Amino acid sequence: MSRIVLATRNAGKIAELHRILDGFEVVGLGEYPDAPEVPETESTFAGNALLKARAIAAHTGLPAVADDSGLCVDALNGMPGVLSARWSGRLGDATGDKDRANLDLVLDQLADVAPDRRGAHFACAAALVLPDGTERVVEGRMHGRLVDAPRGTGGFGYDPIFVPEGETRTAAELAPQEKDAISHRGKAFRALAEIIDGLLTGGRA
């Protein structure tokens, strides 16, 4: 079975990606404590995913998968976007719950925005880089809208304030398998899984 390194230390992401990429031996960066920290300096999700996958493939000599994802809020011109994880900056660091500080900040910023202008989508770029230099990147989206106050304890990040299209529950109120089926990351990683299968096993599946 092919070993693939997932270029993340985020426990929530690792759990999600394990469920989706279950036909491979997937390991996280916990097994590579010396792996480099890669600053996400690009202005696009795809750019950042490729940056990370390249660095981890070079470090491990193994096929590396990385994603970059975030929440794109219509009334914020698509931000927080690539800055989703650090939207509240040091103010959020000081609160001890960065996810909560980030989503509270988005709610504050939208406080005076009309209900019909609360559209948003999650976006995910998933990149694969092989030691021979082969690169692939795919993107997935989940459209929906933001609610006024967080609900639910599942998921992570902005899930508690995001209701997917066709749902009344927030993404944090969905079961993990329900979320995977419609999520930006689920879509991107299923598309990447097909590519991985073709490249690494010659289309055995």
Add this chain to the structure above:
Amino acid sequence: MSRIVLATRNAGKIAELHRILDGFEVVGLGEYPDAPEVPETESTFAGNALLKARAIAAHTGLPAVADDSGLCVDALNGMPGVLSARWSGRLGDATGDKDRANLDLVLDQLADVAPDRRGAHFACAAALVLPDGTERVVEGRMHGRLVDAPRGTGGFGYDPIFVPEGETRTAAELAPQEKDAISHRGKAFRALAEIIDGLLTGGRA
């Protein structure tokens, strides 16, 4: 001399606008303590300026001038924009220095952004609404870039982190008259002053 009401309680803005609109008897909302608070719910500076000027013209029966302005950061897709004054939300309220919390948050959000991607501009929409329903709105911009750390004690808002094109000093290091000559608000209010002069005095100036 025609009396005009400036629809703002912001001391920094009042000082700036007094200097520019010096051919008229300009009064701020301090003289109209019962004037309505107008939520800035529009998605554009022009929309918010008109909202405020309409409300104050209706309340006072006098020509009303209002502006809405903000900082538009390239790497934030033009945000904070119309949300400039409340960018840090309740996290900023808790710090006791909202201006500082707002600019610190922008600096944090740009922490990993490359030096050549720190472009930004200030934008200002200035609106005039007369009691007879006549409406005018003009816009001004000041282009420049953001520095890494605040400098200077003049101005207000994001001035300490913004260096105008052709300058090495931040907007907070410029003398008030220097800033007026190049600022978004200066440009917008000089353009509006000409319109006011034409409408209210028949082009006497």
